[in-house]
Every structure is written in C-alpha cells, then in structure tokens.
Amino acid sequence: MPPFDVPEGDPFGPHNLPYGVFSIPGTRERTVGVRLGDHVLDAGAAAHALGSPYASLLARPTLNPLLAAGRTTWSDVRRALTAWVTVPSHRETLEPLFHPLSSVTLHLPFEVADYVDFYASENHARNVGQIFRPDAADSLTPNWKHLPIGYHGRSGTVVVSGTDVVRPSGQRKAPADPVPVFGPSVRLDIEAEVGFVVGTPSNLGKPVALGDFRDHVFGLCLLNDWSARDVQAWEYVPLGPFLGKSFATSVSAWITPLDALEEARVAPPERTHELLPYLDDADEEPGGYDLRISVAINGHTVSEPPFSTMYWTAAQQLAHMTVNGASLRTGDLYGSGTVSGPAERQRGSLLELTWNGRDPLELPDGKRTFLEDGDVVTMSAWAPGPDGTRVGLGEVTGRVVAG
Structure with missing residues (x-):
C-alpha cells in the first residue's frame, strides 16, 4: 500500500x-523521521525537497534542535508536516x-x-503502602497529597524500545537473613509510566509556573521504569531509589507531540x-x-492501567521540580510514576x-511473581483523537537477559 494511503482508523x-x-541498515547516518501508518518519512529530506525553512531543524541525527526551537516552531513544523502528507500535489515529491517501518x-x-x-498515582501509592505498611492508619505518607514525590534518576541509562535489559546485580537482604548477599536481582519488576520530554529550557533560579507547561514540554512517550525490588528494598532507607532503578529505563522510539493530544485532555x-x-491548578x-x-x-496482556486516574499532573510535576529554582535543559525527561487504576487488572x-x-x-x-530471564515486556497505548480517531503512542518493549 502506498505510504499516503493510511487505512481508516489507523492510530x-x-x-x-x-x-x-x-x-x-547498512548506513551510519541518523535523521529525524515522522511516522505515518507503517511508514517513516525522512523529515529532513522532505523539508529540503519542498524548500522548507525547517530543513535545518529536521535534517539532524537527534530531535534536540527541534525541541530547543520552542512552541511556536513546534506548531509551525507540525502544520507543515500535516500539509506535506495530506496535500495530493506533494505525493510525487515525497513518496x-x-x-x-520494518526496513x-x-x-x-x-x-x-x-x-x-x-510517584503520582494514588492507586499505586496506596497499594504500595498497604503492601509494606499494612498496619499503618493511612496507606499514604503524610506528604503525598501536598506535593508530587519524585527522585532523580540516571539519564545515561535511558534506552530506546527494543534494547535488551540485563538483569542487574546488587546487594539484597531478606528480613530473615543475618547479613546482605550480592548477586543478580531475583525480584525484577516493571513500572508502566508515561515520560514527558522537555524542549525549551529555563533559567537557573526561575521556577516554571503551571501555566507555562506547554511552553516547555514538547511531547510524551511511554516509559518502563525497570525496578529491582530486592535491591531497592535494602538500599532505600533512609534515602531514595538508587541502584534498584538506575540500571535501565526504556522509552518509546516515538515522541507524540502534545499538539496531537488535544482531544485527550481531561481533568485530574x-x-x-x-x-x-504554585501547585493549585x-x-x-x-x-x-x-x-x-x-x-x-x-504477548499476554496482564494489565490495562488508565492514565486519566493520575492524581498529580505533568504540569504540576514540572512546576514542583523547578520551584526551588532548578533549571530545565533541552532533552530533560521526567516520568509520571507508575500508572495504576482502581481495579486489580489496572495495576502498573x-x-x-x-x-x-x-x-x-x-x-x-x-x-510469574517477578520477571524471569527471556521475558519480553511490551507496553502500548492510545488516546482519543479528533473526530472519533485514536492517537497511537509508540510501544516500548524490552527483553530481560541474564547478567
């Protein structure tokens, strides 16, 4: 099927x-692509062929120059791309x-x-509280309803979908063990999340207000926050996650611009x-x-978490992580935290x-209680689009291999 002839209903x-x-394959050159159906358009080559002023942003090996260009440019480029793939007169040039996609x-x-x-899902936070603090009067920590709890991870181990995840090793200590032992994690877990990608940076010492969210955040993607629960349980008292999280974080190969998700906006x-x-929205x-x-x-579906149930929004998270004056950089990534709904089969x-x-x-x-070597975890998602369509998010997948 020609690339322009996307089947009706294709997300x-x-x-x-x-x-x-x-x-x-066979070349080392990387370039920006835009997905249409089951094809990828070479966006830089298209911009050059059509004499677009955006060729210098799109003929790059990374999205960072486009991310840094700002919201007005993001919208202009999206309008141009939409015209390129829908106006019949462009077909001969662009085909x-x-x-x-398979090639x-x-x-x-x-x-x-x-x-x-x-850590923005109340359902997830309450489940974790009930698991680890079953006798507590409230399964939430006292600060949970007052601020979006978070931690800084390791950017260097963010990997693209399809990258194998090596089972991490570290210290672990079961409650009955007299001393910790070292070895591969035996409680390797997943966390179904959504990642938000920052484009426009901010100045050090100047917080980003709630209303400025869309001026700084370019788009979103699916994210798997792999977690070694046994390593995490031993190391995170009194500080937060460290080696139990930093070995790998998988993200989709496709970043969905916020402008494609207007129909999916809902109240929290x-x-x-x-x-x-500063958090009152x-x-x-x-x-x-x-x-x-x-x-x-x-290949077997185990959960269907709804993101609409998340208590803290991406705008509140952005405002909170900059309220102390911390600055944003182009390419910053922040995860929503595990997405879990109220039902058992909605746990992330x-x-x-x-x-x-x-x-x-x-x-x-x-x-399965936790992941075994050879297990392949795949996360996919869609959102409501215009005129009854669906907006597909690029899937994120990873296979566990022995360390």
Missing part, C-alpha cells in the same frame, strides 16, 4: 505524526522519501539531559487537600490526559499485580 494517521530518529532501525530519539521520576481526579498556590486548563495503556508479558507493576509475590500471575508459559 498513526495524519492526525498523529509522532517524531523519531531512524537510520537505514520516494518514505521507508517501510529501518529506530534509535533513541533525543539526547537525554536530566531524568526525574515521580478531584483534589482532597488544599494545594499551595483549579483555574488552569485540564492537566490530565486520557491515555489507555496496555502491558503484556510475552508486578509488585502490585502479584501483591509482592503472594498471588502469582497465571501466564500461558507458566506462573
């Missing part, structure tokens, strides 16, 4: 147009610049500056506590996104799905 039609970076190699689409991860859950002014545009996520292990981690290993999952290839 990667001209209403979507996510950005990535690709290369053709040779499309490549079947290209996809790369990490942007150079990651800093990486921050949050009702606030139960009064918020400080009562008078802001709806900050939530209606993203329908699916998590599969070895194996920790919750198996209740810390107490209730194993029944899979076609055997029971």
